[in-house]
Amino acid sequence: MAFCIAIIGKDNAPLYLVTSDVEKELDLQYRVHAALDVVEEKCQLLGKGAPETKELYLGLLYSTETHKIYGFVTNSKIKFIIVIDSSNVALRENEVRAMFRNLHILWNDAVCNPFYIPGEQLNSKKFDRAVQKLMSGNV
Amino acid sequence: MQIKPIISYSGSCPLFRSLEAQILNAIPLDTCEWRRTFHRPTKHVRLDAQTQQFDIKALEKYKQGEWSILEHPILYIFVTECNFDSYKATIREEIHAWLKLLTSYGVSDWMILLVETLDMRKTKNILPRTTVLDKIRLDFCSKNDDRCISVLSPAKFEQKSTESFRCLLQRIRFLMLTSYNRNIAQYQELIRSKREKRNHDGWDFRQYFFMQEDLALVYEKLELPTEALIQYDELDAMFSQFITHTGFSDKQKWLTYFQMPLRSFHGICLSRADKFEVRNKIREEGGISILEFRNYLFERQAHLLYQCNDIPEIAKRLLNFLFSTLREVEFIKLDCQEGALWCWEFVCALEVLQMCELAMDPRNEVTCFQHCAPIWNLAKDKLYALGKLCGLLPGCKPTSEQLHIVVQLSSAIGDVPADQQQQFLNATPQLRERSPNRKPKKSAAEQLKEALGSNEAFKKLYLELAELAISTYKHVSQLRFARLAGLDLGNFYCALNEPHKAVGFFTDLLRELKAENWHSLSSQTLLELANCYRKMGDSLAYTKICSSISCCAELEILVRTFYFDEFLKSLKTLKTTLSAQPSMENANYCVLEDHFRILDIEVLNKKPIIQDDFVMLQLKVESLYPREILAESIKLCYEIQTEPAQASLQDVPLSKTTLLAKSSLSYINASLQLSYKQDNTLASASVACETPKKSQPVRRTNSTKRKLLPSVQADFTNFVQAENVILQPGPNTIELKAKATRVGRWQFEQICIIMSSLEFLSEQLPYTPSFEICTKPATAVLDFKTLVAGIIQPITLKVAGGSFIFPPDAKITLKCSKNLRIRSALDKKNPEFDDDATFGTLLQVPLLEFKSFEERNIPLQVLTDMPGRKGTKHHEHYISLCCPWSRTELQIPIEFKPAMEASCRLHTCGTQKFLQVIMKGLDANLFLQDAKVKCDVPGVRLIDMNPPSPEPINIYKPLTVTYLYEIQVEPLKTEQELPIVKVHFVIKYAHEAQPKVWRNFGCAFDLVDYTTLFKVQAQLEPNELCRVRSVCNMNLKITKVQENPYNDLMYEVLNDQNLWAVCGRSAGVVSMQDVDSHSISLDVMPLSTGFLPMPSIRLSKYTAGGKNKNDAHSKVYPFPPGQVYNSTKSVQIHVIASVNVEQ
Secondary structure, X not given: OEEEEEEEOOOOOEEEEEEOOOXXXXXXXXXXXXXXXXXXXXXXXXXXXXXOOOOOEEEEEEEOOOEEEEEEEOOOOXXXXXXXXXXXXXOXXXXXHHHHHHHHHHHHHHHXXXXXXXXXXXXXXXXXXXXXXXXXXXX | OOOOOEEEEEEOHHHHHHHHHHHHHHHHHOEEEEOOOOOOOOEEEEOOOEEEXXXXXXXXXXXHOOOOOOOOEEEEEEEEOOOHHHHHHHHHHHHHHHHHHHHHOOOOOXXXXXXXXXXXXXXXXXXXXXXXXXXXXXXXXXXXXHHEEEEEOOOOOHHHHHHHHHHHHHHHHHXXXXXXXXXXXXXXXXXXHHHHHHHOOOOOHHHXXXXXHHHHHHHHHOOOHHHHHHHHHHHHHHHHHHHHHHXXXXXXXXXXXXXXXXXXXXXXXXXXXXXXXXXXXXXXXXOOOHHHHHHHHXXXXXXXXXXXXXXXXXXXXXXXXXXXXXHHHHHHOOOOOOOHHHHHHHHHHHHHHHHHHHOOOHHHHHHHHHHHHHHHHHHHHHHHHHHHHOOOXXXXXXXXXXXXXXXXXXXXXXXXXXXXXXXXXXXXXXXXXXXOOOOOOOOHHHHHHHHHHOHHHHHHHHHHHHHHHHHHHHHOOOHHHHHHHHHHHHHHHHHOOOHHHHHHHHHHHHHHHHHOOOHHHHHHHHHHHHHHHHHHOOHHHXXXXXXXXXXXXOOOHXXXXXXXXXXXXXXXXXHHHHHHOOOOOOXXXXXXXXXXXXXXXXXXXXXXXEOOOEEEEEEEEEEOOOOOEEEEEEEEEEEEOOOOOOOOOOOOOOOHHHHHHHHHHHOOOEEEEEEEOOOOOEEEEEEEEOOOOOOOOOOOOOOOOOOOOOOOOOOOOOEEEEEEEEEOOEEEEEEEEEEOOOOEEEEEEEEEEEEOOEEEEXXXXXXXXXXXXXXXXXEEXXXXXXXXXXOOEEEEEXXXXXXXOOOOOOEEEEEEOOOEEEEEXXXXXXXXXXXXXXXXXXXXXXXXXXXXXXXXXXXXXXXXXXXOOOOOOOEEEEEEEEOOOOOOOEEEEEEEEOOEEEEEEEEEXXXXXXXXXXXXXXXXXXXXXXXXXXXXXXXXXXXXXOOOOOOOEEEOOOOEEEEEEEEEEOOOOOOOOOOEEEEEEEEEEEEOOOOOOOEEEEEEEEEEOOOOOEEEEEEEEOOOOEEOOOOEEEEEEEEEOOOOOOOEEEEEEEOOOOOEEEEOOOEEEEEOOOOOEEEEEXXXXXXXXXXXXXXXXXXXEEEOOOOOOOOOOOEEEEOOOOOEEEOOOOOEEEEEOOOOOOO
């Protein structure tokens, strides 16, 4: 369902990145990295709005022939990026939104771990499993 | 194809045709206000029109619901030119029939036009009662009389007709628009009903498409491009929906129509002259592919967007259009030649870009660029893919097969007819000519063909596109995209074998990635860079990159070790290269953090470091290299701390805790705030942080950005160093040291690891421990309490080392002044304790293993002779100290109190003389023994009159001990001969602490005036009985014992006035010249009873005054005690009470 799920810290360093296809991992990483440009752009626009009405979901960041890249930013400026197969026309935007919501919950649970140091890469088997599930679309 | 509202005419057709040209020309000349339904905004519309003779077939279709708004006449006009009679005869019936017909088809947009030929001659006099117009109105237009209008035939009344003609035109325009309101609503209803049936059998998308497009065209005609666009968007979405969602079933037979094999791949053409060329093709059976259809749709959308002046939107829609079309092609499972779709994408992209460029509006330039940037990138990517396919990449040569592909593709791209270019765009005045010298752009298709034609052209176009993509991305500040495009361009340059050009792009990308800690990507870029540098032969850069690569944990260990070996290899050759290029300053700096991780820095010296001592430092560093490596030198520089440290760390050892305290300085200044309720219970607790500056809010900096090159080398004048250290992979502990030269508080600044000619400099130290180098003078003082002379006295030498570093054989030399002796303190039990020979005037105190800052008390003992001087004066001495840290001698004054004091008195008994020596105990408890006097004067003999005492006499503070000696001077020796007799008194004493050690105490006395000159005798008479208050006679007798020069003597009776009263003179002067004795009688009276002491007599030398001029007054001098002997000095007189008490 999703090609890649990336979690990027507030200073744009990757905290967690998982791809469904190891061979394409580098390419996807480049795409995810570039997507940060759009995230920043959108955040700037969002930043002008009142904080209460802030929408965390950023929508489609950009698309390529094969991928659609969606973004989400938490209040603490952690960015979630999901890369989706663009040929999958059955996937609705609401589903992407739900994926982000679930990912946000997972992330929150993971960083609540007192042994996790904020700003470092996340290493958690439990999180891995949950994200794998999320990527394959059976949450 | 013309899109003009149709006006249907009937009635007198020849008449209408005569007016037709005039009407049609006049309609577009003016606008008309269009009041729209549903409160849509009113609009002034300029209309155009065409005419058509009334046709009943069209109405038939209209009724059946198969009409098109384009083909449906918008206004029905009945034209007539009649007089009263002809109207009544025929025309009325005609109109009636016409209207009936129209109403039967539900058409209500009609108009009756009466062309009048007013006969001026006729009407001059007679005013007609009713005109034909009135009649017609009465007959047909009772409800809407505006639908009937008369006009003077312009053919006959040129001047007069103008007014009526204008009215006609206004009316026509107005009625057309009114008709549109109704017709559009009706048509929309029709479309809706058609759409509902889309899943029915036999429904054809194309029919529906034309239907809705007609509406769009009408909207466009009516200058409502946005609404027209909505129609197209709906069609677009519907089509996509069909293709992607519905799939292929029997129901959608029409879909097969779009499954036509793709033969040509014409891109979109935004400058098409005949907009409806494709539309017509769609209508033809089997004439269009899905690609063409899509192209047409996009072109139309683009055109309408252009009308709305929303060019960025065109660019924005392009990518989505391309991708969705590709997806649709895939869904339909159309086979096509490889690369064909890339061509199509490329041409489309370039077409839109050209359009954007030409029609750029400065107001929305940025938004436009924002959408253009990815299009440039896409064009670049597509071109690259094509180049790969056709063997056009650098270093490749197209094979014959590939050439064949090129030919096929080129033909499939299609041409744009030369004549129709630019027409569409040039028509609009807002276009800007970018530069007059600029050649008109070739069409996208031509550019592509040219690029596919040769390797060189391909390269040129690719580079151009890549640069444009990068610069556009940069322009809209999408740096990451720009870097990504730069990566492609860099790779292309690498393939071109121009690595020096590629390096810049890779370095930019690397910087970006490293700054944001994308390790796996940055390590990939490092590999690319290594490739470039190797090709360039830049050994320094290559070495550095190899080193970085070998430290990338993300890479495979095989890769890392390979580059590690490369690194070592080229490091060896580096020295010569560097020296050859002295201009490349600082080029040999590397970022330490890429290769090593600093784990800990700890100062090993516990205490403040003394100047000239060694600073020892433990550095824990993790090497990221895959194997062990030799660092020639590891330096850690330190700089003097400028600002005063927060806490005084003087007495705190430099341990971990202080390090933490130190590093916490960089934390924000947060403070605890507690607020209490009135009953002193805690209401809330919070942590507050005051921002230092308003303009600079608090920023979190918990992650550091990494750089490519270290920015600065710190000041390496002071550093700790370790040389030739082998660093193992993983953590290493290294000790660094340096000599502490300058005093102060220092802080570590930067680490530098030197390997051959490379210097690895740290950016920021995780810990910046500080240490202090200090110096403190060494001191030596003598500490003592009241010192007593003559006995052993303790004294302490206090040595404080300070920061002085003592040699192992250091010593302090003490030199004593005369009569003072010193020794190291001995214990009482020591047999040598009592040995005075152990004292010396010079003493060397060794300072064995004396450490800096040590303080040592060295007990000493001093002993000084007890001088035989009289009086309790302090004896002053001094001790000179000679210390190893100082060249000058230090003189310390020292004072001793005497332990005891000796004095002597001379006593007389007649001519016998006695010497009394009085020993007064002072500050010590002593034993005295063996008192002796000695007199070396011949003829003088001293006789010891003291009882022999076997036991020593104890003497202490208030106690006095007296010794008595008689002095016998030989009679022949007169005082003139021996005016002074020197007597030495010697006694042995011992301190109670050292009862066995007897020391000598000597004292010299000078005896003068020891000869008795006069003797005084007093006698009371009556001798036996003396009564109170009865006068007695006192006889004084002064006898000269020895011949002497004192002739005049004065005597005084010194009596206690309570005891005695002298009657008459109590003093007098007698002359002893030539007489041996003198007797004087005085009357005295006792005043009390008892044994009264004889009134004492004082005899003095008397010098009468006035004898010479010098002393006019008489003078009296007392005799020294030895010269006058009062023989009745202590005689007592018994006075009894008077007899006649009663008296």
